[in-house]
Amino acid sequence: MLRSLADATAARHGVPADRVTPVPGGVANHAFALGDDLFLRIPRDAASATDLRKEAAVIPAARRTGVRTAGVVEFTESDPPRMLLERVPGAGLESVPLSGPRRAGVLRALGHDLALLHAAPPPAGLPYDDGGDPHGIVGHLARRGSVDPATAAWLTACFTRLDRLAPASPPCLLHGDVAPQNVLVGEAEEFAALVDWGDACRGEPAMEFAKLDLTDVVPALEGYGAPGLAPRILRHHLSWALVAAMRPPVTGQRHWTAPPLSRLLRVLRVLRFLASSPPEPWGSLARELRA
Numbered sequence: 001m002l003r004s005l006a007d008a009t010a011a012r013h014g015v016p017a018d019r020v021t022p023v024p025g026g027v028a029n030h031a032f033a034l035g036d037d038l039f040l041r042i043p044r045d046a047a048s049a050t051d052l053r054k055e056a057a058v059i060p061a062a063r064r065t066g067v068r069t070a071g072v073v074e075f076t077e078s079d080p081p082r083m084l085l086e087r088v089p090g091a092g093l094e095s096v097p098l099s100g101p102r103r104a105g106v107l108r109a110l111g112h113d114l115a116l117l118h119a120a121p122p123p124a125g126l127p128y129d130d131g132g133d134p135h136g137i138v139g140h141l142a143r144r145g146s147v148d149p150a151t152a153a154w155l156t157a158c159f160t161r162l163d164r165l166a167p168a169s170p171p172c173l174l175h176g177d178v179a180p181q182n183v184l185v186g187e188a189e190e191f192a193a194l195v196d197w198g199d200a201c202r203g204e205p206a207m208e209f210a211k212l213d214l215t216d217v218v219p220a221l222e223g224y225g226a227p228g229l230a231p232r233i234l235r236h237h238l239s240w241a242l243v244a245a246m247r248p249p250v251t252g253q254r255h256w257t258a259p260p261l262s263r264l265l266r267v268l269r270v271l272r273f274l275a276s277s278p279p280e281p282w283g284s285l286a287r288e289l290r291a
Helices: 002-012 046-064 100-118 134-143 149-165 205-209 214-224 227-245 260-274 282-290
Strands: 020-023 029-034 038-043 072-076 082-086 172-174 183-185 191-194 201-203
Touching (some): 002 020, 002 038, 002 082, 100 183, 100 205, 134 227, 227 260, 227 282, 260 282
Antiparallel strands (some): 020 029, 029 038, 038 082, 072 082
16 A cells, blocks of 8 residues: 555656665664655554644745755645655765764754744644653652662752753754754765754754754754753753663664663763863863762
């Protein structure tokens, strides 16, 4: 059935059936490349269908601000719904061996586009995500015996200090899944597009940086132009690591934050980063936390 839907969509757009290629790896959607220029997504279940409808509203809003992302060619409301997108040449940042100035350039461009996105009015009906309450998370971990009282008190003090340094900003339109696999890099090793808008929501802007490694956040935040977000970004990195520690193991997920121990072990990298004389505003933040 899925292949027949893909073939029918391709035929309407003048793409022969032998140029329809399944694209593996999608968690929420079945995907097909239709020739060189089109990309078809068909949701796997009802929840993914809801997210696809949300994307149909969010992607045009993002593109109106200048955010680089694949445009919607057509959205077919049926059972299941189908979304046909422009195909952006490129590969996810996690699969491109970029480092140094070239990687930093991609991330600065990403940060620039995120600033455009966050200034746009959110489409009506988007869900709100508060990112979770780290104080409540610490309390829960202490009550279940996952952390000792002294560690719980230390964590609470860290989060209290981060809250004092930077209170939450007003909610804005978020992509919601700014992870390396959704940041496309073109053949010229430039930022090509931010894709996969199924987790779009309203929330505070600092949450947008929580699925990037902190070393990647540094140039992304430079491009974004709001260094004052650093304490809130660190807050989300630490609190989401604690949440991940309570989840059962998972397999088959591409993103590094999915397996619980991966997210938790990244905290060690966060601490190493803060102890490595990082650039501002991170250096000042590290000194403040040590005070």
